[in-house]
Amino acid sequence: MDFKELIEVRRSARSYKEEQIKDETIKEIIEEALKAPSWKNSETARYYVANTPESIEKVAAALPEFNRNSSKNAALVVTTFVRDISGFSAGVAENELSNKWGAYDLGLSNAYFILAAKEHGLDTLIMGLRDAAALRKDFGIPKNEQITSVIALGVADGPLKMRPRKAVDEVTKFL
């Protein structure tokens, strides 16, 4: 798929077919997500994959009901970043954004992830509404990692529609 088509057809899916995804495919998608740029190539993005009925059930329990329903039948991928590295030099924040640079890098990696997934014929839903404390406890996610999103990954059940977008001139200024 060429890039223009890929960014057009990639849409958030809130209904998934009962289809098992191979662990190997998920690994390939993560490998592609790791090609994203990051602060000094610090690569602080981390992926925790739930792709068995038991682990999916555990992650799903940390989602609010509407996200649990939207992601039914999908694999669930918890994404985190290691704190105090991206945006830091010798343990000191380089500027006012501090650990937000880690979130920035993770967002870039997650963007690659959802596009790579689409290229592999899979659909996604990034979910920011989740219970981070429950996920940390269930999966033993270290304290120095900031739990960020849960991404549903599966085969969409039904067509996906593009939501409206702002016009370029609304968000762009040439200086």
Ligand SMILES: Cc1cc2nc3c(=O)[nH]c(=O)nc-3n(C[C@H](O)[C@H](O)[C@H](O)COP(=O)(O)O)c2cc1C
């Ligand atoms: C950081 C982030 C958090 C999001 N959290 C949720 C969520 O908790 N539940 C949900 O249904 N969609 C969530 N979304 C999906 C957005 O609503 C969706 O990307 C947006 O409406 C644009 O639609 P599209 O992805 O189909 O282009 C989130 C997206 C992002 C990037």
